[in-house]
Amino acid sequence: MILLNDARNIEDYLENGGFKALRRALEFEQDEIISEVESAGLVGRGGAAFPTGLKMKFVKNEKNTPKYIIANADEGEPGTFKDRGLMEKNPYQILEGMIISAYAVGAKKGFFYIRYEYREIAEKIKNKVKELHRLGILGNNIYGSKFSFDIEVVLGAGAYICGEATALMESIEGKRGYPRIKPPHSTQRGLWGKPTLTNNVETLANIPVIINMGGEKYHKLGKEGCSGPQLFSISGFVKRPGIYEYILGEKTIGEAIELAGGVDGNFKGVMLGGGASGYILNRDYLDMPLCFSDAKKRGVALGTGDIIVLNESVRIWDMLLNIAKFFEHESCGQCFPCRYGTRRMREIIEKIVNGKGTSEDIKKLNATARAMKIASLCPLGKSAMTAYESAMKNFHDELMEVIK
């Protein structure tokens, strides 16, 4: 295992070569670190799969100072829980990755933003930050170098939208968690208008790995179009739900389910990717390798890497209603398409679940989906209908059966 090692105590982490990467990185030029990350082919593990090295380069090249770095631990997608496991088991690797990234882009201050529901973890991370200060791994002149860096742990207030990087920044600034209008991108004008690097905590945990083994070697883990290890949250009707770590591209969806003990009951389908905003897939996808490029080829995405297994007891409309309720509850209300659209989506699906759906309702749902995609301000609204649209494709007959 590369990411999900059990190193809850500093002793365990140091014993297994912890902070070796940091000491090494501090001897590198900033650009050298970034080019290692780039050649590793690491992409973000928070759902959007944006090339991490490129993002670092954007921030590094900004003239404006000070610069900030944010570790995004606002893990909010239903069905995604891998960041929690990682933070509980291997927190130092995230912190080490954060310090190295900060050094690479020239940030002197970092924020570790954790969702309110993980407040016990936040307490633990706070203590670890203090511990690293005592050990000289955080604070002034880290390991005797010229580099100084500090981390502040910030607890969210319970809003899904704050997982979106710019809403998260608003939240840190003490404002309402509303996504910002882009451009400017947060790599240019992020926290308090300054260049900011925002990475998911799992992404950060990969950084020490890359420094230790070198970008080229890391790149060879996996296959064409995806490199390195990734954590998968496997849940639903499966015998051994939990967090599993696989090298990208090595396993198919079907194999991953088998490794988690197999389906509990008769297989019906999976929900793949970003939780609520993920795709509802049928058995045709079981042979799809867990790899970004394969997913893209088939018009889906790995997102935050979760697989919710559905058995035959699951009615797809019920599931869609659950998702619709989630989005209605979590829409921040800033833009009309999402605010009104998520309300309408829930109302119509509820009507269908109650057996009163008509073809007029399907038309309305489709129109709503399109308007939300075209006119929503942030990814929440744009992706709220992904599940519905993919289900319509993969479970068309079942969905239309109840429509009058």
Added chain:
Amino acid sequence: MNIIINGEKIEAKQGKSILQVAREKGIDIPALCNLIDEKPIGSCGLCVVKIRKGSKTYYSRACTTKIDEGMEIETHSPEIEDTRKTILEMIAEEHKEIKGEAKELFLKYGIKLKGDNKKAMPKLAENPFISFNPEACISCFRCVQACSLIKENHVLVRENRGMNTQIVAGINEALKDAGCAFCGACVDACPTGALMDLTARVEKETKKITSICPYCGVGCAIDYYVSGEEIIYAKGSPNGVNKGDDCIKGRYGWQFVHSEERLKKPLIKKNGKFEEVTWDEALNYVASRLKEIKEKYGADSIAGLSSAKCTNEENYLFQKFMRIVVGTNNVDHCARLCHASTVVGLFKVFGSGAMTNSLEDLDKDAELYFVIGSNTTHAHPVIGTMIKRSVKGRGAKLIVADPRDIELAEYSDLHLRHRPGTDVSLINGMMNVIISHGLEDREFIENRTEGYEKLRDVVKKYTPEYVEKITSVPKEDIIKAAVLYATHKSAIIYAMGITQHTSGTANVASLANLALLTGNVGKRGTGVNPLRGQNNVQGAGDMGALPNVLPGYAKLGTRRAREIEKTWGGKIPEKEGLTVVEIMHAASKGMIKGMYIMGENPAVSDPDQKHVIQALKNLEFLVVQDLFMSETAQLADVILPAASSLEKEGTFTNTERRVQLLHRVLEPVGDAKPDWWIIQEIAKRMGADWNYKSPKDIFEEIRKVVPQYRGITYERIDKFGLQWPCPDENHESTKILHDDIFPTPNGLAKFSPYEYEPPAEEPDEEYPFVLTTGRTYEHFHTGTLTRKIEGFNELIPEAFVEIHTEDAEKLGVKDGDCIEVESRRGKIRVKAKIAGIKKGVVFIPFHFAESAANILTNDALDPEAKIPELKVAAVRLKKCQ
């Protein structure tokens, strides 16, 4: 920059949004949340367009997307129109009572409103002026943008999320409790009619008439919407100095004109009771009594109080009446109580006693505002907004000097809480620092001033350490203030906190010295800027309603005076008259026997109230001309009902010397008459051969007599006023005074240093607190107008005393408890209000006759300007028994 919109090639300026460019080209893209083009919020999504750029095609909001070279934009493709329709349909499913701009959009897209859910009424609806309909509110946030970004008030905010998103005030409070300014910007911004003026209603025929606000000296143009003879609502006009801004008084303060309590018939006191009489009877009686007194005791036994609330024409006529019909220079007005020291102090240093700069250049170009003795957001709210906007919007610096934590202090870089009455010391201290740091403007001093050495010698001893002892301002702050002021393009803004002192003239002159020292005069965004309290206080002075000067500030007994005599066809007495406070003293001693008071309420406005009332009662004859039965009118023998400024024509001159034309909004109520008509009728009955047919006739005479007004005509100022001096009809008007030479004999400004003198009455063991007085935001002066308005009384029903929390604790007083405040002259009982104010200082607003602050105040006078020290009195406090 070249772009293509709907197939048409368009050239447009970089930095503009697609929405701006499209609208300029007449392409109608719908938008409901859009309010400020430069700060789009991208909420409604209706303005979404399709963009092709290079190989990419995407959808984006027209309001938030800046144009870029080579963009191909489609604004009305089928899927975009479908999206708009879907968004509107979704809104329509939730709302049912949408009006206004949004309703038009629904009609256009053929969508019916179907919402029927009962939405909860947020607390903000509890207020006397603005109605809120939750069924119509689509949370487009235009009101929030107006409140925060346009007005910098930050009262309206968003609460909850998703479909529960709603607009609330503060933390879901009533508007008043959240600090609402009732400026109505939210009402004007609302596209759905969710927020409306409470008085507004739909009428078939509504006229819009623009006139000038009757309250403070900012002189905002207000659009009055009139149905029949009733104003139904009003708002700041975009075509005035206020550029669409207004405040609670401009927006709702007109309601007094419809008050039941308006005087509608002339009244004569017979056997101690007022009886309604005809105009003829009243006018004949006034004329004969004044004649009688003049014959019996001489002309100087009569005094007149003109009014800064009346027009230039009326003030001109009033002083002309006093001077050549009655034959005395005993004419003064309330400027004596507010800016007499400004006129004397600025005249001494600059050679002219008016605001040096204009609102427009202060707004755009001042890098720093030094606000001293002005609670700007309350007393001159539109200028207050301007300052807040400059500070927040373009990063202007702000220094506030005030013993109270006034609203502007919150926005300031530095707040100097100096002890009341120590201004000269503070300003001398700043000048000491500027000289010792070598920050003075040598070139300016050399070329444009005289007397610098004298100034340098005087301020030498005012080191930061010495000044800290006098003012209690930490020396670091004095140094910081001086350096900030000297190193920016700085504008001084002041009001009554500077002028109403025995050292008023010294305060004003010291500020002028400070500006000279750093060359902050005669340039955009700088200057010494007194904010005038009344709508026409500048004009009343310009018109010579003063005992020592004639119209245009011509001195008595000079060649100019003789020229005026020629125009008037009468002899002007050469002996200087008495000032307001001197008139009251003379009346109490029986030397003044008759008094003519036009639109003033000295029984409440003047210091040492007991003494003033005794003086008025001592008169043989008192005639009062007013809109209401004021406290002064109750003491009169004759009351003449006057038309309000909304019921007549004429001109007001605002604080920045801008002469502005009034347009009649309503007919006078009952038998009320314009003041100019009344003055003329009395004059005629006393033998004058006057025949002015309209205010315009009078203005034409003013143009002959007052050189500063010569180039101004009613035609030229019909739409927007001109700033004096305006010497001829081709002159553009003067925006900034002293840009070239000063109006002094040698063209140079004269440094006029003063030593610090303590106030006339300092706290001692017996009277340990300092009382200072002033305005509230909601009320105006003696409340004659604002206290006739129910909503204003609801917001501020009674007087209060602001007190520091520790002082209150020592007295055993809690917020809202009754406190007895006593000075050497009297005592009043008021409610305690724990507030941000300097320890040892208390503040009482002076609007409330029943607990009049002026029972307590001191009528000690500034030796040069004869302004009384309304801002400092020693008092003692105790909890009411």
